[in-house]
Structures are given as structure tokens and as C-alpha cells.
Amino acid sequence: MPNIKSAKKRVRTIENRTVRNSARRSALRTALKRFDAAAEAGDQEKLNSAFMVAVKKVDKAVVYGLIHKNKAARKKSQLQRRYDQAVNASNAS
Template identity: 55%
Template sequence: MANIKSAIKRVNTSEKRRAQNAAFKSDLRTAIKTFNTKAEQKDVDGAKQAFLLATKKIDKAANKGIIHKNAANRQKSRLQVTLNEVTA
């Protein structure tokens, strides 16, 4: 454990951020899984709503630096391909 006051503060800050990022990532994964289940069930309207929510969460994660912007674009692209297959 750190002895210096600023190092102790950094440890606390890092732990808070780690917890927030983990919660946000978990929520993001849940949104993507929800979309995938709607798409597998061929629920077009539900899939569209879930797609909008998932892309919103992906963009927010990319803006916050939780995931890389290229990874975010790749995930959104894959979700869009899946949505196009469901709606076709």
C-alpha cells in the first residue's frame, strides 16, 4: 500500500474509475446481447430499438475512452449487418 498522500489518492481514484468503467462495460455488453437475442428471435421492431440503444452505448463508451473508437465502429458495423439480415 502507498505511503505518500498523493499516491493514496491516486489509488482511490483509480479504483473508483475501474469500478465505473466495469459497470459501463457490463451495461454495454448487456445491450449488445439484448440486440442479438431480439435478432435471433426475428423481432424486427425490438431489434431496431435494441440496435439504437446498443449503438448509443457503444458511442458513449468510445467517447469516454472505455473502448477504442475503431473497436466501437467495428461493433456497430457488425450490429448493422445483423440488423440488415433481420429486416431483409
């Protein structure tokens, strides 16, 4: 344990940030899983809303420093590709 006051504060700050970051990371993963579930189900309305939420969560994750901007770009590209496939599959049938 640190002895210096500022070091003690840093420990408290890091603990708070760790909790906040893990909650945000969990919310990101949940949004991505909900999008995948909506894509599998083929429900167009759920798919649209889940896609918007997932893209927003990815963008927010970059702002919060959870993921790198290139990873976010790659993830959004994957989401868009999956979205287009699901829309085309529902239109074809």
C-alpha cells in the same frame, strides 16, 4: 500501500474508476446481447430499439475510453450488417 498523500488519493481514484468502468463495460455487453436476442427472435419493434441502444452504448464507450474508436466503428458495422440481415429475413418470410 503508498505513503504519500497524493499516491493514496490516486489509489482511491483508480478504485472508483475501475468500478465505474466495469459497470459501463457490463452495460455495453448487455446491450449487445439484447440486440443479438432481438435479432434471433425476429421481433421488428424490439430489434429497432435494441439496435439504437446498442449503437448508443458503443458510441458512449468510446467517449468513456472503454474501447478504441476503430473497434467501435467495426462493432457498429457488424451491428448494422446483423440488423439488415434480420430485417431482410423478416421481410422475406
